Amino acid sequence: MGAAAARRPAPELTAPPLDYTYDGTFEGLLTVLFTVYDWRAAPNSIQPEATAQTGLFAQPAHRETDETLATRVWEGLLRTMDPEARARLYHVFLSEDADRELLIFRYVDLALRAAQDISENYANADVRRVQRLAQMMFREKHRMEAFVRFEKTSDELFHATIEPDMDVLPLIAAHFTKRYADQRWLIYDRRRHYGLYYDLTRTDIVQFENPAGAKSTDISAAVLDEREPLFKHLWQAYFDHVNIPERRNLKLHRRHMPLRYWKYLSEKQPREQPFVPIQNKQAIAGKEVSAGLKQLPPPE
Incomplete structure (x- = not known):
């Protein structure tokens, strides 16, 4: 028997609705x-207690978290439903959507009242x-995994600041734990x-916990590793050298790397040293070839 046939039907919600x-x-x-479902009372609303807004005479029904029930x-x-x-x-909960x-x-x-899987029932607006x-949420997670830039502090801690549109930290933890398993790091939202x-x-x-008005993400230059400015310069130089101006497509670039991420990307910060192309070519017989490479003889 399938799961849908084996499960008990969901109880009807016959009690007056409540604001949870x-x-x-x-x-x-x-x-x-x-x-x-225990009280048989459908929700008029479900809101975090700290930001709940209810009517003048409404009495919210607050529920303390019960790990066992959860x-x-x-x-x-x-x-x-299946695990996916x-x-x-x-993921919807982490999206912080107003109606989540x-x-x-x-x-x-x-899902409780359907006779079959609803995950592909796209005729339903909620699905x-x-x-x-x-x-x-998947796109935001993917971007955070690609766009995080660490700075090394003097005590060997790699620190990065992010400011995503959605709460992606729980979803990127496994990626960074596996990728940077040999170094201490902190990613701060x-x-x-x-x-x-x-x-x-x-x-x-x-x-x-910070004093009023303090910015917890501001790192004093005094606590950064003395080599950090060099690392930043090398990364910027690499980015500049692999860039191909003739193929520049700013519209496509902004679609893959939205402007809101730029303030935390090293390659998007002002250059302390001007970009100088690598001088690794020399002219030979009216042509430019890479330095150190032998010119091949003409074909017979």
Whole structure:
């Protein structure tokens, strides 16, 4: 028997709708989803408690996060959808879309009541929206993995600052942990005020407390490795030398590397030294050949 035939049908939501609030975590949202079906009360709204907006006489139903219930819901979703479809729900949550909580509820409710897999039911607006947000999240994750630029500090820590449109740090942790397993690094999300720190053994989520008005991402030149300016110059020189001005296509370039990323890219910063082409050619018999290379004899 298939999973759809084996599972029990979702209970009807017959109680008056409620305005739910939670702590803003994905586990908290999963706890709310359990509560919706436990109380048989559909949500009028689902909002993080810190930013909840309710009516004058409305009494929000706050739910504390329950890790056991959240795990039960997360594992139970596999009875209604495959792992890839379930992962898309987490990506929708990280997208920070204004309607993400209710969108996830509607998608889950649709899956619970459908007789077959809904992941490709693109006639449904919620399914299309979930797919669209998941695609946007994948692109943002891919760009962050490509555009992160580290600076080395005097204590051998590699630091990078990012400011993505979506909360991608949980999705890029595995990539950087595997790629830079032999060095300590910190990636800080300036917009969301938290980061990932790898200490050569594990990667943890870290947060910083700063004095009012301080910028947690500003690194004093005094704490940077003395060779860091050289590394930056070498990277800029490499970028300039592989550039082909005749093939410049600024419109295509901005599509693949949007302007919002440029302020954190070393190659996009002002040059402290002017670009000088590599002088590795010499004229021989009216032609230019690379220095050090022998000129081939003409064909017979």
